[in-house]
Amino acid sequence: MNKRVLVTGGAGYIGSHTTVELIKAGYEVIVVDNLSNSDRAVMKGIEQITGISPRFIEADCCDREAMRRIFEEHDFQSVIHFAAFKAVGESVAEPLKYYRNNLVSLLNVVELMVEYKRRNIVFSSSATVYGDADTLPVTELTPRKPATSPYGNTKQMSEDVLRDTAAACDGFASIALRYFNPIGAHPSALIGELPRGVPNNLVPYITQTAAGIRERLSIFGDDYPTADGSCLRDYIDIVDLARAHVVAIERMIEHRNQKRYEVFNVGTGKPVSVFELVHCFEEANNLKLNYAVAPRRAGDVTAVWADTTLANNTLGWHAERELADTLRAAWQWEKSVRGIE
Ligand code: NAD
Ligand code: UDP
Numbered sequence: 001m002n003k004r005v006l007v008t009g010g011a012g013y014i015g016s017h018t019t020v021e022l023i024k025a026g027y028e029v030i031v032v033d034n035l036s037n038s039d040r041a042v043m044k045g046i047e048q049i050t051g052i053s054p055r056f057i058e059a060d061c062c063d064r065e066a067m068r069r070i071f072e073e074h075d076f077q078s079v080i081h082f083a084a085f086k087a088v089g090e091s092v093a094e095p096l097k098y099y100r101n102n103l104v105s106l107l108n109v110v111e112l113m114v115e116y117k118r119r120n121i122v123f124s125s126s127a128t129v130y131g132d133a134d135t136l137p138v139t140e141l142t143p144r145k146p147a148t149s150p151y152g153n154t155k156q157m158s159e160d161v162l163r164d165t166a167a168a169c170d171g172f173a174s175i176a177l178r179y180f181n182p183i184g185a186h187p188s189a190l191i192g193e194l195p196r197g198v199p200n201n202l203v204p205y206i207t208q209t210a211a212g213i214r215e216r217l218s219i220f221g222d223d224y225p226t227a228d229g230s231c232l233r234d235y236i237d238i239v240d241l242a243r244a245h246v247v248a249i250e251r252m253i254e255h256r257n258q259k260r261y262e263v264f265n266v267g268t269g270k271p272v273s274v275f276e277l278v279h280c281f282e283e284a285n286n287l288k289l290n291y292a293v294a295p296r297r298a299g300d301v302t303a304v305w306a307d308t309t310l311a312n313n314t315l316g317w318h319a320e321r322e323l324a325d326t327l328r329a330a331w332q333w334e335k336s337v338r339g340i341e
Helices: 013-024 042-050 064-073 088-093 095-115 150-168 202-210 238-253 274-285 309-315 323-338
Strands: 004-008 028-033 055-058 078-081 120-126 173-179 181-183 217-220 235-237 261-266 291-294
Touching: 004 013, 013 028, 013 042, 013 238, 028 064, 064 095, 078 095, 078 238, 088 095, 088 150, 095 120, 095 150, 120 150, 120 238, 150 173, 150 261, 173 238, 181 202, 181 238, 181 323, 202 217, 202 274, 202 323, 217 274, 235 238, 235 323, 238 261, 238 309, 261 309, 274 323
Parallel strands: 004 028, 004 078, 028 055, 078 120, 120 173, 173 261, 181 235, 217 291
Antiparallel strands: none
8 A cells, every 4th residue: 555645735734733643543544745835844743643754846837847756756645735825905905916826736636646546535625615505404415605805715616627638548546625614733733724814713813812923813703694793613623634645645545435536525513613712712712812803804704603514424534622721722832832831
């Protein structure tokens, strides 16, 4: 069994945690990253956690010749493709940047996989493909809604590229994992999320506010039709999410995948409101957060959370960590980055 995996975007937030879990499960990992949204120091953190330094290749997945050399020189059967840009707002302002990076990188990887007969790919998709769903929780059969941002559109188009390629090529299989809201950090506090500039996402904004880098958290809207008026999301621990990639790869390597293209929701199945998350953070870390209610943020859906039955039953994967533990890990990581005791 070939236990070598190419991880594109492996120096990023989800990629680094997945690399750790792959190594722990006995895989040999080759990381490819152009460091456009990450730091090489992450590789040191991975080594400190696992005792193994994975091969790191600094390359752009959009550079077809550089990618071809990697396929020529390395005998992996499986790929996990994280490399992409992910800022929704930026994608609206600069759509071509997103279409080029997210689609060309995927097309290069898939075309080279077909050419070099490399079978398995796990793709980072997103709950954003469901948009403002008509029924909740969403299952994998819930219809996708037309994308409301170029970023979301690249996820839908990428899923379609993989579906159609799997239908046409016998020797090609793919699993698209639709992530809900990944949060937290490795419990060692040696790797975590490193947003550049002002964070867009809730949890990094909370930890930076607690660290005194941001003055106050804005809660975007308290007049939604939910119990406490704030939006509901499904916050999935980063290590739980990383483990889902390992079981997805395993499933394809062992040919247990029933179809050559499969989709799984990766979430906890539990809706959590913004207020609930903030209060859980305060309690878990025994501190008070400065926050205030602000107007709704454009483009936010009221609620989305996962039905995880398919991933639970078919992949045998379950979210395990409690939200409080995840939020403790997020704060430990922020403190370690900022040198706070
Ligand atoms: P991230 O920015 O931390 O990681 C992405 C990594 O890919 C970075 O290290 C970046 O340098 C690298 N990269 C980008 N373009 C590249 C290219 N052309 N060639 C080589 N490397 C490239 O983001 P993340 O949060 O770890 O997200 C990973 C994947 O998961 C992305 O595809 C993202 O769209 C998807 N996703 C993320 C979330 C989330 O909330 N974080 C939710 C759903 C889906
Ligand atoms: N949110 C907030 N304040 C912030 C950032 C986010 O109130 O500074 C809310 C946002 O409106 C949404 C939830 O937190 O309801 C999760 O937002 P995030 O950007 O983390 O993820 P999304 O679900 O939008 O992808």
